[in-house]
Amino acid sequence: MNWPTGKSHSLPRIWPLAIASLTLAALPDLGVAKCQVGKVVELPITMAGLVPLVPVMINGKDTKFILDSGAFYSMMSAATAAEYDLKLKAAPDGLSVHGIGGFISTSVANVREFTVAGITIHDVQFLVGGSEVGSSGILGQNLLEKWDVEYDFAKGIVTLIKTDDCKNAVLAYWVAPGQSFSAMALTRMGIRDFHTIGEGYINGMKIRVEFDTGAGTSVLTLKAAARAGVKTDSPGVVDAGYSRGIGRALAKQYIAPFASFKIGDGEEIKNARLRISDVDLGDADMLLGADFFVSHHVYIANSQHKAYLTYNGGPIFNLSRLSSPDAASAAVSSADPANASDAPKKADDEPATAEALARRGAAFAARHDYEHALADLTRACELDPSNPEYLFQRGVVRWRNSEADLALADFNGVLELKSDYVPALMDRAELRIRSKDISGAQADLDSVDRVAAKQADVRYELAIEYQRADIMDSAIVQFETWTLSHAVDSKFPAALNNLCFSRAVVGQNLDKALSNCNQALKLAAKASPFNASVLNNRGLVWLRLGDYPKSIADFDACLKLSPKFAWSLYGRGVAKIREKDTAVGEADIADAVKLEPGIEEKFKKLGITP
Numbered sequence: 168m169n170w171p172t173g174k175s176h177s178l179p180r181i182w183p184l185a186i187a188s189l190t191l192a193a194l195p196d197l198g199v200a201k202c203q204v205g206k207v208v209e210l211p212i213t214m215a216g217l218v219p220l221v222p223v224m225i226n227g228k229d230t231k232f233i234l235d236s237g238a239f240y241s242m243m244s245a246a247t248a249a250e251y252d253l254k255l256k257a258a259p260d261g262l263s264v265h266g267i268g269g270f271i272s273t274s275v276a277n278v279r280e281f282t283v284a285g286i287t288i289h290d291v292q293f294l295v296g297g298s299e300v301g302s303s304g305i306l307g308q309n310l311l312e313k314w315d316v317e318y319d320f321a322k323g324i325v326t327l328i329k330t331d332d333c334k335n336a337v338l339a340y341w342v343a344p345g346q347s348f349s350a351m352a353l354t355r356m357g358i359r360d361f362h363t364i365g366e367g368y369i370n371g372m373k374i375r376v377e378f379d380t381g382a383g384t385s386v387l388t389l390k391a392a393a394r395a396g397v398k399t400d401s402p403g404v405v406d407a408g409y410s411r412g413i414g415r416a417l418a419k420q421y422i423a424p425f426a427s428f429k430i431g432d433g434e435e436i437k438n439a440r441l442r443i444s445d446v447d448l449g450d451a452d453m454l455l456g457a458d459f460f461v462s463h464h465v466y467i468a469n470s471q472h473k474a475y476l477t478y479n480g481g482p483i484f485n486l487s488r489l490s491s492p493d494a495a496s497a498a499v500s501s502a503d504p505a506n507a508s509d510a511p512k513k514a515d516d517e518p519a520t521a522e523a524l525a526r527r528g529a530a531f532a533a534r535h536d537y538e539h540a541l542a543d544l545t546r547a548c549e550l551d552p553s554n555p556e557y558l559f560q561r562g563v564v565r566w567r568n569s570e571a572d573l574a575l576a577d578f579n580g581v582l583e584l585k586s587d588y589v590p591a592l593m594d595r596a597e598l599r600i601r602s603k604d605i606s607g608a609q610a611d612l613d614s615v616d617r618v619a620a621k622q623a624d625v626r627y628e629l630a631i632e633y634q635r636a637d638i639m640d641s642a643i644v645q646f647e648t649w650t651l652s653h654a655v656d657s658k659f660p661a662a663l664n665n666l667c668f669s670r671a672v673v674g675q676n677l678d679k680a681l682s683n684c685n686q687a688l689k690l691a692a693k694a695s696p697f698n699a700s701v702l703n704n705r706g707l708v709w710l711r712l713g714d715y716p717k718s719i720a721d722f723d724a725c726l727k728l729s730p731k732f733a734w735s736l737y738g739r740g741v742a743k744i745r746e747k748d749t750a751v752g753e754a755d756i757a758d759a760v761k762l763e764p765g766i767e768e769k770f771k772k773l774g775i776t777p
Contacts, residue, residue: 202333204340207314208284210234210325213526213560214533217383217457217485218301219320224282225251230303232283234325235381236316236467237454238307239361242294246622246652247303248276255295272296283310298657299624305381308361318380318465320457320533321479322518323526330470338468339475349431349476353467354450363467364451365474368429369395369441374452376430378467378474382456384442384485386410386420391452392443397423399443407442407486409695420444422486430455431476440486458485461533481534518543521550525557528564537568555584559591571598587618589625593632600636608636616645622652627662639669663687664701671707672773680708699729706738710775715742733763737770744777752777 212219212234220231228251232241248255253276273296281291283306293304314327315338330338339348351365354375367376369387372395389399397404399421407420421443428439448454462483466475518524528543544561551557562577575598581591596611612632619625630645646666653659664687670680684705691697706721722739725732737759743752756777759766770776 201331202336203331204333204336204338205329207327207329208286210284210327211522211526212320212323212325214320214323214457214461214529215301217461217533219325219380219457219460220302221283221306221325223303223306224280224287225253225278225303226280233300233302233305233381235300235305235307235379236311236318236363237377237379237381238305240294240309241291241305241307242273242297243276243304244297244299244624244653245274245295245655246299246624248274248293248295249652250620250622251278251303253278253295258294297655299653300381312361312469315470316467318460318463318467320461321464321527321530323523323530330468333470337475338466338471338473339477341464342477346477347433349433351431351474351476353469353472353474362449362451363469363474365431367431367453368427369453370397370426375450376453376455377448377451378460378465379454380457380460382454383458384410385454385456385459386442386444386446387453388448389443389445392423392425392441395425397425397443399423404443410444410446418444418446431474434476434478436483439484441484442486457533459483461530479534481536521547521554521557524550525560529560532560532564532567537564540564541568553584555581555588555591558584559588559594562591562594566594566598571601574598587614589615589619593625593628596632597635600632605636605638608632609638609641612636612638612641616641621648624649624653627653627658630662630665634665634669639673643669643673660687660690660697663690664697664704667701667708668704671704671711674711674774677708677711681705684708696728699725699732699735702728703732703735703738706735706742710738710742715746718742719746731762733759733766736762737766738775741770741775741777 210221212221213231214220219234221234223230223232245255255274255276258273258275273294276293276295278291278293279289281288311327315330317324317326317328319325330336337350339350342348351367354364363378364375365378367374369391372391374387374391374395392398401423403424405422407422410418410420422440423443425439425441427435427437428441429435462479462481464477464479468475518527524543525547528540528547531537531540531543541561541564544557544564547557548554548561558577559581562574562581565571565577566574575595578591578595578598581588582595585591592611592615596608596615599605599608599611612629615625615629619629626645626649630642630649633639633642633645643666646662646669650659650662650666653662663683667680667683667687670676670683684701687701688698688705691701702721702725706718706725709715709718709721719739719742722735722742725735726739729735736755740752740755740759743749743755746752756767
């Protein structure tokens, strides 16, 4: 989610004008005199977990953007702009953007040719700034706002729809006779309001909900939760880690129980568990994210200022810690269960192409329905065996379904078809690291290093995998390369911390290691548990340098934040012994070994012994 601040946001909206020239495809008759409804264009959506991706082209080069209904304007990071050799100019009157993670300043880039859904549009402007979002960029409301928008993530399709004289029509055209649906009024978009916002209820209290496909998981603000009688120290509230967005700051999250959550006039969840977070959502109290969209068929009728919803079945909200792909909520909706994901499919509703099957399979996977996901993806692979994308998607689902050997076979197959397919190289490398095939993993990681653009965000994950493989020199090179292009990214403090750790491990450039840790501490929030890791790593650097008092001070500070941090206990023990405080040092080492058996061998490998 992001919205504009500043004196002006007079950016051009040429996309609707370009798309408006297309021939409309008729939708079913809604039975209202004079009402005409037609499809303007269909956007193919592939769910990568809970990220809705649209294939696009930037000046003839294939890539993917996130479809983000919570973004007031389409955006990309500065690193992406540099990767595609796009020139930047100042945004109008110092336009800045606010979203999850705080405020960011922006520039503007012009794409000479931008292609989406087979339509090439010339001279398209994007805002540039903020963190990487897991793709090359985002498509926002400047593409969506002029049309009605039908979100059918279950089939992997988002449709832009034009209506005429349909003020009194019920636009949930897909609903069968007798099937229930939910409708709700939407706030009218104004000159400074580019978001799709309606009303919901938490414990009977009215809240403003925003439909935000760019948010992987739905989230309620702490302030709204408190108004509904739930605080972070209330019974049943549990820690859920941190989330990140377009800004640099991280947002603390919790999972909390509520008596009820109601959306529209026909869907209510009793005894709901919802994600709550210390975030500022502007005019909204809650984001309905991609987890909500994969479990619902949603029609945003901008022409009527209404939304229509039906329930697809499966988990409504993803409540896993840090958005792990292995868990989701088990909330039960009072909406029509006949629309559930495991309901029998009509023969004429079956996807007819490999592409449609693969998109539906990805949507099943996003809902953790791996049985149906694998069936669709396997059929897609059979229909189009030369397409590496379908084989890769099946490999990812098999991995999530605890079928690592079959996943590895699929990744091997992908790379036989396309040897430079970066996602498959990265995932195969991680599987090889887990199976102790370090030489094979290094070969894959080195291949990514050769083909990836120097500004590519994948270099951050590349560095992490080199680190996991204990190839620290390569990890340092990748972290250094990534930081040069991502100074405003929310992962930047973590990259500095990892640089500090990697340099401490190899025992080289320790002055740079100290600088990295110091900068990471300066950028991190004071209350963040991330600081414990940085303090531990800086303590390790001081230990390497032989400054035992400073080393002990940092280990003490780390253990105050995280009392069971085994590395700090062991490191403090070594420093204490070297300071002749032998009994206390040996006690620390003994405690560290209890927490992490084998830690003494790890320190010995670093050349650090009492």
